[in-house]
Amino acid sequence: MSNRILSLLSVMALASTAAAEVAYEFVPNFITPPPGKETIGDGHGEIAVDSSGNIYVSVQDKDPALAGLQVYSKDGKFIKTLPLPPSLHGFVIRKLGDGEHIYGAVLGEQKVIKCNLDGTLVMEIPTSAFPAEQRDFVSVTKSDEADPKKKTSIASGIRIADSKTEITLKLANGTEKKIAKEKGVSAAGGLKLTNCDVAPNGDIYVVDGYGRSFIFVFSADGKFKSVFGGPDKPLALANAHKIFIDTRFEPARVMICDRGHKRMLHTDLAGNFIGEIATEMRNPSSASFHGDLMCVAEIAGNVSVWDKANKRVADLGTSPQMTNTPGIEPKDWHQGIVTSPHGISFDNDGNILETEWNKWGRVLRWNVKR
Amino acid sequence: MMRLSRSILILAAGGAVLAPLCALGHGAEFLSAKLTLLPDAEVLLEITADYGSNPLIMDETAALEALADPMRLRQHETLVPLATLGTATISQHHNWAEYAPAAYLPSETEDEAHALITSSWRWRSAEPEIVFEMPKGKLHDVLLWTHDVTQPDTPPKWMLLLAGDRSRPIPIQQTPWWRSWMAAAGAGSLALLGVYFVSRNFTLRQRTL
Numbered sequence: 001m002s003n004r005i006l007s008l009l010s011v012m013a014l015a016s017t018a019a020a021e022v023a024y025e026f027v028p029n030f031i032t033p034p035p036g037k038e039t040i041g042d043g044h045g046e047i048a049v050d051s052s053g054n055i056y057v058s059v060q061d062k063d064p065a066l067a068g069l070q071v072y073s074k075d076g077k078f079i080k081t082l083p084l085p086p087s088l089h090g091f092v093i094r095k096l097g098d099g100e101h102i103y104g105a106v107l108g109e110q111k112v113i114k115c116n117l118d119g120t121l122v123m124e125i126p127t128s129a130f131p132a133e134q135r136d137f138v139s140v141t142k143s144d145e146a147d148p149k150k151k152t153s154i155a156s157g158i159r160i161a162d163s164k165t166e167i168t169l170k171l172a173n174g175t176e177k178k179i180a181k182e183k184g185v186s187a188a189g190g191l192k193l194t195n196c197d198v199a200p201n202g203d204i205y206v207v208d209g210y211g212r213s214f215i216f217v218f219s220a221d222g223k224f225k226s227v228f229g230g231p232d233k234p235l236a237l238a239n240a241h242k243i244f245i246d247t248r249f250e251p252a253r254v255m256i257c258d259r260g261h262k263r264m265l266h267t268d269l270a271g272n273f274i275g276e277i278a279t280e281m282r283n284p285s286s287a288s289f290h291g292d293l294m295c296v297a298e299i300a301g302n303v304s305v306w307d308k309a310n311k312r313v314a315d316l317g318t319s320p321q322m323t324n325t326p327g328i329e330p331k332d333w334h335q336g337i338v339t340s341p342h343g344i345s346f347d348n349d350g351n352i353l354e355t356e357w358n359k360w361g362r363v364l365r366w367n368v369k370r
Numbered sequence: 371m372m373r374l375s376r377s378i379l380i381l382a383a384g385g386a387v388l389a390p391l392c393a394l395g396h397g398a399e400f401l402s403a404k405l406t407l408l409p410d411a412e413v414l415l416e417i418t419a420d421y422g423s424n425p426l427i428m429d430e431t432a433a434l435e436a437l438a439d440p441m442r443l444r445q446h447e448t449l450v451p452l453a454t455l456g457t458a459t460i461s462q463h464h465n466w467a468e469y470a471p472a473a474y475l476p477s478e479t480e481d482e483a484h485a486l487i488t489s490s491w492r493w494r495s496a497e498p499e500i501v502f503e504m505p506k507g508k509l510h511d512v513l514l515w516t517h518d519v520t521q522p523d524t525p526p527k528w529m530l531l532l533a534g535d536r537s538r539p540i541p542i543q544q545t546p547w548w549r550s551w552m553a554a555a556g557a558g559s560l561a562l563l564g565v566y567f568v569s570r571n572f573t574l575r576q577r578t579l
Contacts, residue, residue, distance in 0.1 A: 151462065151485060189428075239425040239426050300511070324530055328473060329473075
C-alpha cells in the first residue's frame with residue numbers, strides 16, 4: 001500500500017515538474033506594419049489579444065495614419081486602426097457577462113474608457129469621477145524672478161479653491177494654506193492614469209501609475225467605490241506602472257507592477273497586502289496571464305515568465321545591458337533581444353507578444369514550444 | 371516647441387498662471403549621470419534629476435534628496451559617497467538635451483514639463499580607472515554616460531545602473547608621462563636660470579665694489 005502511495009507521489013512530482021517546465025522560441029519579424037510604413041509607430045502603450053485571436057497594439061504616433069489602437073490578425077498582418085485616443089497607455093480586453101470589451105486608461109486625458117472591439121465607446125469614467133483627495137493633489141512652486149528656471153517649493157496639498165488671486169490648499173495636517181498667485185507661481189500634479197483591469201464581478205480597477213500610485217475601484221457602471229495603495233504604508237508604492245486582476249487565484253487578486261521598487265506584489269481585491277511575488281527585477285511594467293503562468297515585461301530589458309508559485313520559469317530576449325529608453329533606433333535592434341518592454345500579452349494559445357517603449361514602435365513574439 | 375510657446379503664453383499673460391496638469395509622464399525615470407573626462411585626470415560628474423515628469427520624484431525636495439547620495443565611487447573595497455569628493459554645485463534648468471544622451475531623450479509625442487536639478491562634482495582622480503556602484507535598496511536608477519572632451523564626435527557610451535549594479539571600469543584621461551617630465555625639466559631650467567642670474571648679479575656687484 002505504502003509503495004503505491006510512493007509511486008503515486010512520484011508520478012505527481014514528475015507531472016508537476018513537467019508542468020513547470022516551459023520553453024519558448026522567438027519568431028523573427030512577426031509583425032507586418034501598416035501599408036507604406038517600416039515600423040508600427042511611436043510605442044508607449046500596451047498589447048492585448050481578443051477571444052478570436054486578433055492582436056491590438058496602442059500607438060501614440062503623431063502620424064494620424066498610425067495613431068490609435070492598431071489591430072492585427074493572428075499572424076501579425078495589419079487589419080485597421082481604431083480611432084481611439086493615442087495616449088492609451090494601458091488597456092485590457094475582457095469578456096464578461098455583457099460581452100467582450102476594451103477597457104483602457106487614457107493617460108493624456110486622465111480618464112478610463114470602455115469600448116466595443118470596433119472602437120465604439122460604451123462607457124467613460126471621467127476625471128471628475130475620481131476622488132478629490134487624489135485628483136486635486138498638487139505641488140505649488142514659485143519661480144525665481146531673476147532666474148525663472150529656478151523654482152522653490154511652496155506647499156503640496158489638495159487644491160480646494162482656485163481664484164484669480166489665490167490658490168487654497170488643504171495640507172496633510174488638515175489646515176488650509178492660501179497662496180497668492182504672484183508672478184511665477186504655478187501648480188502641478190493631479191492624476192496620471194496608466195492602466196486598468198476588470199474583476200470577475202465587473203469592478204474596474206484603475207492605477208495612477210505616473211502620479212502617486214493610488215489604485216481606484218469603480219463599479220461596473222463607473223461609480224467610484226474605494227481607493228487604496230499610494231506612496232505611504234502599508235503598500236508604499238512607487239510608480240505602480242500597471243495593475244492586473246490575477247484570475248489564476250480564487251478569489252482573484254490584484255497584481256501590482258511596483259516598478260519604482262522593482263517588485264511585483266499581490267493584494268486582495270480590497271487592497272490588503274498578500275505578499276511580494278518577486279523583487280530586484282528589471283523594473284516590471286506590464287503582465288499577462290495564461291493558465292498558471294504569468295509573463296512580465298521588464299522595461300530595463302527583459303521578459304520573464306513566472307508560475308503560480310512565484311517561481312521564475314523563463315527569461316526571454318534579455319538585453320545584455322540595462323535599458324529604459326524609447327530612443328533605440330531600428331538599426332540598433334537585434335532579433336530576439338528586447339529594448340524597453342512596456343506592454344505584454346499571452347495570446348489564446350500561450351504564445352507571448354510584447355510591445356516596447358520605442359519611438360519607432362516594436363512588437364516581438366515568442367511561441368511556446370509544445 | 372510646444373513648451374516654448376506655452377512659456378511665452380504664460381509670460382504674456384503675466385501674473386500668476388497655473389501650469390497645465392497634463393504632463394504625460396515617463397520622461398526620465400532615472401537620474402542622468404553625465405561623466406566628462408577632462409585632461410590631467412580631472413573628472414566632472416553632473417547628475418540630473420527631473421521632478422517635472424519623473425513619477426518617483428514628485429518635487430524639488432525629493433529631487434535634492436535623490437541627488438544627495440545617488441551612487442558611490444568604488445575605491446578598492448570601499449564605497450565612497452560622492453559628498454566626500456567635495457561640495458556639490460547645484461543648478462536648476464530645463465535643458466535635458468545637454469544632460470542626457472540622445473537615445474534617452476523623451477519621445478516627441480511626450481510633451482513633458484521637465485524641471486531639472488543638476489548636482490555637479492569635480493575632482494582629480496588618483497586612480498587610472500574609476501568604478502561607480504549603486505548600493506542595494508536605492509530607489510532611483512542611474513543612467514551613467516561618458517562624454518570625452520578630447521573626442522567630442524564619438525557617440526557617448528551609456529549604461530543604466532540599477533540598485534546593486536556596478537559600472538565597468540572607466541579609464542580616465544591620465545597626464546601623459548612626457549608632460550610631467552617636461553614640467554620637471556622646465557622647472558629645473560627656470561631654477562638654474564635663477565641661480566645663474568643671482569650669482570651673476572652678485573659677481574657684478576663685487577667687481578663694482
